[in-house]
Amino acid sequence: MASLLGRFCRKLVVPGSAHGSRMISTTACDSEAVKSLNLYSAINQALHIALETDPRSYVFGEDVGFGGVFRCTTGLAERFGKNRVFNTPLCEQGIVGFGIGLAAMGNRAVVEIQFADYIYPAFDQIVNEAAKFRYRSGNQFNCGGLTIRAPYGAVGHGGHYHSQSPEAFFCHVPGIKVVIPRSPREAKGLLLSSIRDPNPVVFFEPKWLYRQAVEEVPEHDYMIPLSQAEVIREGNDITLVGWGAQLTVMEQACLDAEKEGISCELIDLKTLLPWDKETVEASVKKTGRLLISHEAPVTGGFGAEISATILERCFLKLEAPVSRVCGLDTPFPLVFEPFYMPTKNKASSSSSLSSPLKKKHYLIMGLHVWCRYWMQSSPLLITSHSICFFR
């Protein structure tokens, strides 16, 4: 059913216009009753709708009863009762395992892990139980009704254990889906899709945006299809791929690059596993350059997977190596957070973005080859001087 939906929705998708994303709706409803909401309110609305539309859905986790530490679950316990929205003791492994069991009986369990940094005790349950349940039982059982929500990412002062981005660990596990929204409107649609998806989903919410991001969110029930990336900004010179809160940073980098005359195409991956390879491939074939950015440390981050796949598919169209502008290979630091984070300046000064070589500027093919070799072998010479030369 999900694939049917996907095929149907693909026809509706308008590859992102420069004015922002188009809303994709599965209902015929066109009435755009919208409300300006921040991220936690949008998620709250999605949870209200999910619980309302399915009487066998439950929301539980640490401190969700009074609304949760980020207010995402406010009003749920009052409206749906303590039998469906309840607090759990402080035991992530137990909570997720419990959710898997509940889902195995055909219910929808929406589990909250208070911070993604604490998801590791539950890692065994997610990887060894949730992801493999359908597979090892020959499709007799499944825990597709399981959705695990966790706030992830830097918040400015979180330190080691309130800022981590563990998405890469989960992208390595066939059997689960990993979904990361970038804004309130996306979050509501993606969360509803994740809850209703017949596979276990790990849903990471960028905690930086809980209050910071405000957007017009439609009030009705709508879903955004999973495994479909969205081009949120069209361009011709370079493709930028990211997800979650990092997209706001990359958008700034795009605007800065535009002032230098570089037109950037920005893609929001939305679902990291399974990810939409076709969209990114089509974009890179058009632009010839790729820059990936995420907060997690660069080594082994999900950017490596994207880089390897795009290299396989677009090798002959690439004009420069794939760039990854990511967090450093250190534990998430306390006072050094500004150094660690992949800021817009790091993105702007990355060699792929700071000097795109446009074909029309090459005088002869030989010069083209020589320039490319020169650019790649002497990175320190990439300065604004060279940009002027090649423009």
Added chain:
Amino acid sequence: MALSRLSSRSTTLLQPFATTSLLRRRHISTDTTPITVETSLPFTSHLISPPSRAVETSSQELLSFFRDMALMRRMEIAADSLYKAKLIRGFCHLYDGQEAVAIGMEAAITKRDAIITSYRDHCTFLGRGGGLFEAFSELMGRTTGCSKGKGGSMHFYKKDASFYGGHGIVGAQAPLGCGLAFAQKYSKEEAVSFTLYGDGAANQGQLFEALNIAALWDLPAVLVCENNHYGMGTAEWRSAKSPAYFKRGDYVPGLKVDGMDALAVKQACKFAKEHALKNGPIILEMDTYRYHGHSMSDPGSTYRTRDEISGVRQVRDPIDRVRKLIIAHDIATEKELKDMEKEVRKEVDAAVAQAKESPIPEPSELFSNIYVKGFGAESFGADRKELRATLP
């Protein structure tokens, strides 16, 4: 003597603690003649006979309890204001209300006994001999902090005092503490490990794994549950089927202690240490209370009433209890104790001022101590090209 230790650690800006006023009294602060005091409540025990309610102490010890607890209280209040002034970033979990646990424990053990605790570790650090200046520096992320500014509020450590810190993940310190106990038993040090955890962490699976191992191998591990009745925002009756945490060890003996009575804590810890050295693990449940919320982001009043907080403060406050004891035993007057508190306040303010002047760690410190020095790892600038440095 805790008193002299603290005053020697104070900066040159401070006046040395005035003992002249006390010399005029009959009982001076260095008096060690034993005083016997009864604990507030009898001990409740599980699988073991409880220690006696009569605790031996002295005027010197009581005064040091008072001063140290007042220092801890003041430090936590100062940390509260610094956090609100945004000088402390990140997360800050305050211990005020629970000081008696840290102080009573220290009175019963030596620096060779190891302590390991959760993120609510500022006062435990102070009890282990940590300085105010190091504490505030670490809170504000300066190089002069005990963890060189890289740990922050949740990661205070002190190696020479066997304080194994400050852990962010709830319950993760339980198996570590049992590992420490194993090492102590192996090296025949006649020392024990105190592993502190909260009522929230008491529901973590790893705690039971650690208990089983400790009991199986007779490790000198004392597991201390600091039951402040709220695991973050969830009350204990809503998170635990059996809130009798001292009984949850099942085959491991346990003792329930009034954690707001420093003398009861001292007695229990002394008893537990003797037990652990001979017979293996024991659980101590400290019935205590925290006045602040779980952390500075938590007002602390959404899941409990203000009346409850002020009620506990009036009836069970650990510092008031020791104050009453001191006055009842004629060790010092009300005024002298107030002067002591003022003294403590000045000391804390001076440490804060000094810590504010301290430098932030060098940017290169971002990469230091990820691995052992010399093993090297590489770091890259944006897109792995521009900067390539081999890290220390």
